[in-house]
Amino acid sequence: MSKFQMFDSVTLNQDIQLHSGGIAPQGTDGVIVEIFKDGEAYLVELFGGWLKFTTEGEMIEASQDDPKSFRDTLDVETLYPHQIN
Structure with missing residues (x-):
């Protein structure tokens, strides 16, 4: 069963290397936009400043x-449950 649901707000609990370059630091906010294999991984839109x-x-x-x-x-990344809260 998936730990998160679609459109849940999440926070990175570790730094993540972005595919577009740069790093999203621990504490970066995001939202779940797709769930893979019943929660084995998530597509997460990561947000920067206002x-x-x-x-x-x-x-x-x-x-x-x-x-x-x-x-x-900032980017949209595939993340795993241990990388987000």
Whole structure:
């Protein structure tokens, strides 16, 4: 049986090497977007900081309290149950 369900919020409990380059550090937030083989692995969208678009269309850092802000997607990675909480 799967430890997590679709769209559950999760947190990395270790640093993860990203396929796109760089590292997602322990504590990075994510969400389950696909479950493989009844929970043997998960496809997880990992999130970075809060951003928003300026009136000129530029992306800048923002506060999560700003109603126009959104979370930056770092990457989408296949992770295993021991890597996430």
